[in-house]
Amino acid sequence: MQNLPLAGYKPERTEVSVKDMTVGGREMILMAGPCAVESEFQMQEAAAAVKTAGGTVLRGGVYKPRTSPYAFQGLGREGLRYLTAAAKERDLLTVTEVIDPASLEEVHDQVDMIQIGARNMQNFQLLKLAGQSGKPVILKRGLSATIEEWLSAAEYILAEHNPNVILCERGIRTFETSTRNTLDLSAIAVIRKISHLPVIVDPSHAAGHREYVPALSKAAVAAGADGLLIEMHPHPEEAKSDGAQSLTPSELQQLASELVTIAASMGRSMNGAGSGLDSLRQKIDSIDSGIIELIAERMNVVKYIAREKSPDRIRDHNREQEIIKRLGRVAAELNCPAELVREIYASIFDHAIKAQLQDKAHRLDSAAYGR
Numbered sequence: 001m002q003n004l005p006l007a008g009y010k011p012e013r014t015e016v017s018v019k020d021m022t023v024g025g026r027e028m029i030l031m032a033g034p035c036a037v038e039s040e041f042q043m044q045e046a047a048a049a050v051k052t053a054g055g056t057v058l059r060g061g062v063y064k065p066r067t068s069p070y071a072f073q074g075l076g077r078e079g080l081r082y083l084t085a086a087a088k089e090r091d092l093l094t095v096t097e098v099i100d101p102a103s104l105e106e107v108h109d110q111v112d113m114i115q116i117g118a119r120n121m122q123n124f125q126l127l128k129l130a131g132q133s134g135k136p137v138i139l140k141r142g143l144s145a146t147i148e149e150w151l152s153a154a155e156y157i158l159a160e161h162n163p164n165v166i167l168c169e170r171g172i173r174t175f176e177t178s179t180r181n182t183l184d185l186s187a188i189a190v191i192r193k194i195s196h197l198p199v200i201v202d203p204s205h206a207a208g209h210r211e212y213v214p215a216l217s218k219a220a221v222a223a224g225a226d227g228l229l230i231e232m233h234p235h236p237e238e239a240k241s242d243g244a245q246s247l248t249p250s251e252l253q254q255l256a257s258e259l260v261t262i263a264a265s266m267g268r269s270m271n272g273a274g275s276g277l278d279s280l281r282q283k284i285d286s287i288d289s290g291i292i293e294l295i296a297e298r299m300n301v302v303k304y305i306a307r308e309k310s311p312d313r314i315r316d317h318n319r320e321q322e323i324i325k326r327l328g329r330v331a332a333e334l335n336c337p338a339e340l341v342r343e344i345y346a347s348i349f350d351h352a353i354k355a356q357l358q359d360k361a362h363r364l365d366s367a368a369y370g371r
Helices: 040-052 077-089 101-107 124-133 147-158 186-194 203-207 210-223 249-265 277-306 317-333 338-370
Strands: 016-018 021-023 027-033 057-059 093-097 113-116 137-140 165-169 199-201 227-231
Touching (some): 027 249, 040 057, 040 249, 077 093, 077 101, 113 124, 137 147, 147 186, 203 227, 227 249
Parallel strands (some): 027 057, 165 199
Antiparallel strands (some): 016 021
16 A cells, blocks of 8 residues: 555544544444435425434435436535535534535535545546545445555545545445445455544445345444444435435434444444434433343243252342342442342342242143143
């Protein structure tokens, strides 16, 4: 990588700051919205859903480079107004794709970030202009680009003295047809090793099917991505482009709540997650579901333990006290009230003993009936 002095060699990692948001820091960034801006009402709905999910950036295409010239090409300036107005109302940042010098000039003073899509990754004149613009740039990986080619493209922006480059892995073209593209998760690890630039993931264009987006999103976070760029449409069945891979608002909110735990396991937090009452409640719901699953698993194990005990030793008070003391120490380390732990486990022990006695009685009755 000798030809990549900026993208490939820098002792500290780059953090791209956009107003109050930082990409590449401790926080995971959620960017979401429809593939294409279609109407004012659509963008208002989309912005509300992104905000509720804890997202910080509203995405929406106003200029659409499409494979077919007969496909929807975007609303242009009108769509830009819808995007920026909806984001402003919900206190969200904005990102949209630019496809040529004219579109770059059009959006420059209106949006917070610009995106250069996969088809334009090696549009070198556009890359230079994006660098000269000084705007933060999300640079998507080309359909069949190697990582070195991708970083070389980023270098065109950096060489114009614009350090605010965010790489975006969105899947590459392979022989596999089950998904729209093949998400290259290994690229995240490689980028983090050989480059200082932050890297986010677009699971929607990789998947091509909304049912795969949650799994790919979680895998991306676990692999070390700095953020996600997800397609979400208030009514995917009515979308003018990419409806099949767009999450619904409720699906985005559910995914965002699940990502909180995965981000935490990586020593990170979700930027914006937990802002707003609805988002906090979703987080609580997700935690509560996890607690119930663990309690159910514990009760199943308890039944098997009963089968190893003699009938006169079902309850072991010494064992219960040992558990309470041990968990009390853990609770103290986590700043959790020890009294709460004692109350919860006193109830859990009572129900466990009841379940064990019932299991013993059932097995004795079955044995007697068998004789």
